[in-house]
Amino acid sequence: MKTIKQWVGGGYWDGNPTGEIDVENPATGEVDAKLLQASSDDLDRAVEIAKEAQKKWAKVSLAKRTEVMFRMRQLVLDHQDEMARLIVAEHGKNYSDAIGEIQRGRETLDFATSINVALKGEHSFNISTGVDIHTLRQPVGVVAGICPFNFPAMVPMWMHPLAIATGNAFILKPSSATPSAALLTAELYKEAGLPDGVFQVLSGNRDLVTGILEHDGINAISFVGSTPVAHIVQNTGVAHGKRVQALGGANNHAIVMPDADLDFAAQHISAAAFGAAGERCMALPVVVAVGDTGDRLAQLVKQHAEKILVGPGMGEGVEMGPVISAKAKERIVGLIDDAEERGAKVVLDGRSLVVEGHEKGHFLGPTILTDVPLDAPAYYEEIFGPVLVIVHADSYEDAIGIVNAVEFGNGSAIFTNDGGMARRFTLDVEAGMVGVNVPIPTPVAYYSFGGWKQSLLGDTHIHGPEGVKFYTRAKAVTSRWPSEKTYAATMSFQREA
């Protein structure tokens, strides 16, 4: 059985583990590896190494830092097949989706190669006679990234390229369910020429996360995961003097207007609801159908959804893999059962799907529910599985009321051919990422990613310009030189002319 170790100080390291965590292949239900859990001593050691490494790394020229980022970008491209296979084996998503997440993650490496542009400051000459001012942004120090299971490559890549390119040291705490992509990333950074200790990986459970949140040597925390944990991270991190960005869960809604192209909408809704078995924070689990569109839409989505080939992620033609664990499957089935008991119609039922040869895998087929009462947990909880709920609204006003009553505000979309209606929606909707006929409106890496309400705690979105801001501190420098003939010192606070 494979043992998965920490990556500390430039290499694999056992440390002094407190235990082991089973790493399972969700397509087979078999445990394929044991993951060592880092102890608080291991964390102390990694932080000490990171502090020393960061002091030196922050002094490395921007030219050299961007060279590392260019090399890293190429290495991730060269190794994407290997990384995708690791993701499929631990997460279960299909191979092309794993390649897709690496590609989207790599976009942040692309952005990081131009960090020299993003870090340009401002300069005003002669603000008083002989006095100039300029601004600069400096790294915050040691940054930790705490990540969810569902994007083992992309979510960490939303963080570390910018944290590192801006001169910080980065400690990655991957999900214990999907740790291997993080360790391959560490190997690639080393090959790219990143000095030892600037990027490290520590795995473990909630004790390790608490240790990170309370550690004196860590200056900032990027977190992506569920909302209850985002609250813990935000509250504990801030209480310990850290800068925190905490991206939480979601329950994304799309509105389908009666004038929308329903065939187009159905195809896109099916892909957005069932892609990656619904285990995306930008998945689309709820559609609000306006007027009499609901039943027709449900039938059209069904036609697409029942053609989806479900199976192990490396299987020929497979479009959807298993969910992450037996526990997750049980929870999702429970939510569907409960909605049915409350009067929902099951238009397409994926509960009893069995994949031949993978009977112990955690598979579910696409499921479509209509007539779901809004007080059913299947409607208002984050379902994080291959389930689409279609609810009805009489008008746009009713629909936007339903959407904005949701506690989360990650992404939202409208399907319509009416430009004025679309514009109105983009202004009305309480969500951080909005799509017009685009059901998964995930911004490219040179824009920032983030939600509103319970989908994002803290005030900065992740990656893009807001990522640069998060990982750096501003400084304004006012200077003059005695060689200039300036005014004599004065006790007054008045500005010199």
Ligand code: NAD
């Ligand atoms: P999770 O919250 O269970 O875990 C996230 C991280 O926190 C993991 O590294 C985990 O080890 C750690 N953790 C878990 N419980 C903890 C606790 N009690 N105390 C301290 N640390 C703890 O999330 P998950 O199940 O791995 O991922 C799915 C969730 O992530 C979904 O809610 C999804 O919407 C969300 N997500 C959000 C975004 C976004 O951009 N907003 C992106 C991806 C995933």
